[in-house]
Amino acid sequence: MATLADVARRAGVSPATASRVINGSSKPVADELRERVLRAVAELRYVPNAHAQLLARPQRSVVGVVVHDVSDPYFAEVTRGLQRVATDRGRLVIICNSYRDPERELEYVEMLRGQQVAAIVLAGSGYHDADFTARLTEKLAAYEATGGRVAVVGRHEHPGDAVMPANDVGGRLLGEELLRLGHRQIGVIAGPRVLTTITDRLGGLRAALADAGVPLPEDHLRYADFDRDGGARAAAALLDACPGLTALVALNDSMAVGVLALLRQRGVRVPEQMSVVGFDDMPVAADVTPALTTVRLPLVELGARAMTLALDPGSAGDRSRVEVLPATLVRRESLGPAPR
Amino acid sequence: MATLADVARRAGVSPATASRVINGSSKPVADELRERVLRAVAELRYVPNAHAQLLARPQRSVVGVVVHDVSDPYFAEVTRGLQRVATDRGRLVIICNSYRDPERELEYVEMLRGQQVAAIVLAGSGYHDADFTARLTEKLAAYEATGGRVAVVGRHEHPGDAVMPANDVGGRLLGEELLRLGHRQIGVIAGPRVLTTITDRLGGLRAALADAGVPLPEDHLRYADFDRDGGARAAAALLDACPGLTALVALNDSMAVGVLALLRQRGVRVPEQMSVVGFDDMPVAADVTPALTTVRLPLVELGARAMTLALDPGSAGDRSRVEVLPATLVRRESLGPAPR
DNA sequence: CGCTGCCAGGAAAGCGCTTACCTGAAGTGT
């Protein structure tokens, strides 16, 4: 690998001059020399060693992002927003998949710190896990103490900048709509109970039902993996256990799609015999049959705002800027009146 | 940010000893000192500066990946395979989205070189663009000349290790199946014509039709964006222009989903009035209605093999290992006999 | 008891780059 010294030697100049022309320094360099340096760069196919540059000029320009899994459509959207803002500002982003493993999340925070990133965005859901949360907070504090910036998406314990989707409102919206259509026997298919996302969505839904005096018995609620297959399995179990249900609420669209698949397989017509609703309004929601009634979350915007918070210092006064992005109900075909 | 020197000072040892303790060097260190160093690390919340480490110990352990867009389901799958192998071998991966912009692809190769990555995997499709290809090859050659390893997924001009999906075979399978079911008026909705992926899929399809003496007139073929909306738009145009078609071949599943959506909107029943087939077998293919008949490509495997090639030196003898991964037809419901 | 050999720990030389500071030559004013 050619080094700056090689370039300088070949161009017959000092490394300082070579560096200056390569980086377009403000210090003037004679055209003649500049020319020679550029030629040497081309001939040697020189590319600066990024690590050496970062060491010498501690100008942290990359930002780290921790998500559960970029290839999950939910995070794909959020990441798109994150990336857009970062790119607009000339920042590179390092994306880390935690696969919902708290240990891995911790490791990544550490790793990103070692990479000297300018900011860390935690884009995965928060966990109900005091021990983990304490450790995470500790690590983030250490990072922030050295000038690192942190922003989180969703409800985390971490005090500081955050942007969150109105998960509770979304849950409530769903509940109210269900009630409006006469549903009283409602089954809920939730994701991992350790996620604050789940707590919040469920909380909103529960509140809506409670307001109407409609009970949500514990056995109408199933926790499962937060994906298609988890949804299908939970739906199967739920249907077997509680035959009287008229509607199934899946706490994200992936699960809802699984629910739909299971229902189709069992020959249950949706929404005539059973209503199904999802959450998130993933692209797929519009393409399944029947199209999914769901709650739309501005995911791209969520990412974009989070990155903006992470990159903008924020007036020193206001520690902890918190933005809540609205949830809206999207009515499609999978939710109908309760059969009677 | 605490440095190694800080740790050493606080522990009352030399930086050398601190480094040895922290990296678990083979050189023995007295328990007493080790203890002190570890304590100092904890107290200062010390995390080694990754850049400094890479400079001092040029042990390239990260690998770079260039894809079109990780959040596209196709690349999400490929990336999953890539990641799995990389993680198994303790390698970090940097993922770059080129968004099908050749310039950006070039920039990323350069950037990855600057990052001193151990290997670069080009996971996007190749382009039919002599100028771009030449520049890319040049850059990759420069990288390889300094010991970098390169592997590509798909058909690229780049000579060297490659793994490719049997796109042509897949196209042929689709063609044969269509013919078997009596289709003769076939419309094709292709993605960008500059992609080798498109050329190959189309080539296989064309070959199958040609073998049966069935023509594929140019106006039955539309090039569009390689996504859902592109598929929908092209389908609309195609239907308007060629009313006699009995089947629509979309060259990937995203487009096929768009086609399905358009057909639904126009009240065309699938497959009774019009057959639709896709390509790739994305997860969504099974969930749309009617479920999509498509060609399955082992995408995760594709990524996994590519990463394996990139990380395994390969016996010096065989330059350019090429693996072809098979395509298989997946029969579902969107393809039926041609209406007569 | 003096010598060699061994070993834990430290000093210091880089890794490749940037940049503050220095230098020497050319340009300016009187």
Place this chain on the structure above:
DNA sequence: ACACTTCAGGTAAGCGCTTTCCTGGCAGCG
């Protein structure tokens, strides 16, 4: 013509870390 700026270009000091090589102390040996 001389002192004084001005300025292009070079010198060298780091950035934070690893690792080679050296040192000084100790045990083991004759």
